[in-house]
Structure formats: structure tokens, C-alpha cells
Amino acid sequence: xxxxxxxxxxxxxxxxxxxxxxxxxxxxxxxxxxxxxxxxxxxxxxxxxxxxxxxxxxxxxxxxxxxxxxxxxxxxxxxxxxxxxxxxxxxxxxxxxxxxxxxxxxxxxxxxxxxxxxxxxxxxxxxxxxxxxxxxxxxxxxxxxxxxxxxxxxx
Amino acid sequence: xxxxxxxxxxxxxxxxxxxxxxxxxxxxxxxxxxxxxxxxxxxxxxxxxxxxxxxxxxxxxxxxxxxxxxxxxxxxxxxx
Numbered sequence: 001x002x003x004x005x006x007x008x009x010x011x012x013x014x015x016x017x018x019x020x021x022x023x024x025x026x027x028x029x030x031x032x033x034x035x036x037x038x039x040x041x042x043x044x045x046x047x048x049x050x051x052x053x054x055x056x057x058x059x060x061x062x063x064x065x066x067x068x069x070x071x072x073x074x075x076x077x078x079x080x081x082x083x084x085x086x087x088x089x090x091x092x093x094x095x096x097x098x099x100x101x102x103x104x105x106x107x108x109x110x111x112x113x114x115x116x117x118x119x120x121x122x123x124x125x126x127x128x129x130x131x132x133x134x135x136x137x138x139x140x141x142x143x144x145x146x147x148x149x150x151x152x153x154x155x
Numbered sequence: 156x157x158x159x160x161x162x163x164x165x166x167x168x169x170x171x172x173x174x175x176x177x178x179x180x181x182x183x184x185x186x187x188x189x190x191x192x193x194x195x196x197x198x199x200x201x202x203x204x205x206x207x208x209x210x211x212x213x214x215x216x217x218x219x220x221x222x223x224x225x226x227x228x229x230x231x232x233x234x235x
Contacts, residue, residue: 097195
């Protein structure tokens with residue numbers, strides 16, 4: 001997607017996040033980016049409230065954050081990394097290629113995900129990244145993922 | 156590094172990424188057309204070779220990795 005951001009700030013608020021990533025409710029899993037070093041690292045924040053849509057079904061008697069949604073938050077932080085490192089000047093879509101992930105602790109309503117993404121190997125059209133997710137300083141998820149950039153006209 | 160070691164290592168590294176038995180891979184088989192590799196796997200191979208041999212491979216080498224033997228050729232250019 002095209003973005004109206006003209007310069008990359010050191011932090012991004014919710015509205016700026018929406019300028020970069022195409023996901024919207026109920027699939028927007030990033031509230032802020034609090035640390036941005038283009039080409040080096042991005043740290044994103046997702047605040048989980050008990051009101052999230054997915055807690056209705058996961059699970060009705062005990063709300064636990066689905067691992068798939070944590071993966072989505074990681075992937076969206078990866079999109080921000082990609083964008084701030086090499087802004088797209090035309091319509092593109094970011095596709096997740098694969099993920100190797102370990103869920104180390106359950107994540108509950110009220111937790112704040114701190115998602116750090118760092119590159120393993122990045123080219124202009126794709127990247128392999130490390131991801132580490134913390135809640136209150138405690139590592140809850142870690143893994144690797146691949147993300148590619150496709151021109152919308154090629155999809 | 157002995158050439159035969161490197162050849163075997165690159166083959167094993169590719170086999171792990173494309174989830175095949177290294178002994179079943181024809182080194183001249185096309186990784187995409189014959190073995191079902193996608194573009195992201197090519198990048199994973201590049202990254203795995205960088206990690207294994209502590210080298211930096213430019214993005215320009217990515218399209219050259221079309222077969223196991225071509226990947227070995229790329230690695231040989233950078234591994235002392």
C-alpha cells in the first residue's frame with residue numbers, strides 16, 4: 001500500500017502505524033512502535049484488553065491469547081521493519097512466507113506485548129527475521145519468520 | 156575448505172530447507188520447477204550459507220541459486 005509518511009520518525013503512534021500496514025480491525029495487532037532503527041530493529045507494542053474479539057472463542061471459559069494472533073503481531077512488526085528500512089513508493093502487499101515459533105508462556109488479557117524484530121537476512125524484496133516477544137520483561141514467544149514484498153499488480 | 160566437504164554441506168543445507176533427503180536430490184534438478192522450492196526458500200538458503208560459512212552474499216546472487224550445483228558455485232566464490 002502507499003503511505004503518506006514522508007519521513008520515518010523514531011516512534012510511530014497508532015495512526016502512523018495505519019499509514020504503513022494494511023491490516024484493519026479485527027486484524028490490526030499493533031498499537032505503537034516505540035523503537036525504530038531502520039535496517040537494525042523495530043520494537044512494536046500491542047496492548048491486549050479483555051475486550052479483544054478473539055477472546056470470545058479462545059476460550060469461552062478462560063481467555064488466553066491465541067498464538068496465531070501473536071504471530072500476526074510479529075508479522076505486522078516485520079512489515080513496519082520492512083517499511084522503515086526501505087519505504088515502498090507504490091502499491092505492495094506483504095506476504096508471510098513461514099514461521100518457526102516457540103510459545104514459552106501463555107499471554108493473558110491485560111498483557112502488553114513488546115515485540116522486537118531484528119533482521120537475519122534482508123533483500124529489497126524479502127527478509128528473514130528474528131522475533132522476540134516480552135510481557136513485563138519476561139520472554140513469552142520467540143522465533144524466526146520470513147516476509148516478502150509483492151507488487152499488487154503481480155498478485 | 157575441501158571442495159567435496161563444501162559440496163556435501165551445501166547439499167545438506169539445501170535439503171534441510173526444502174525438507175528432502177539429501178541423497179534424493181539431483182544436484183542439477185531445478186529447485187523451483189523440479190523440487191518445489193519458493194523464492195523465500197532461496198533467501199533461506201542464502202542466509203544459511205552466510206551463517207554456515209560466516210560470509211556475506213549479495214542479493215545479486217539470489218537468482219543464481221537455481222540448482223544445488225549452482226548454489227555450490229556461488230558458495231565456492233566466497234568460501235576461502
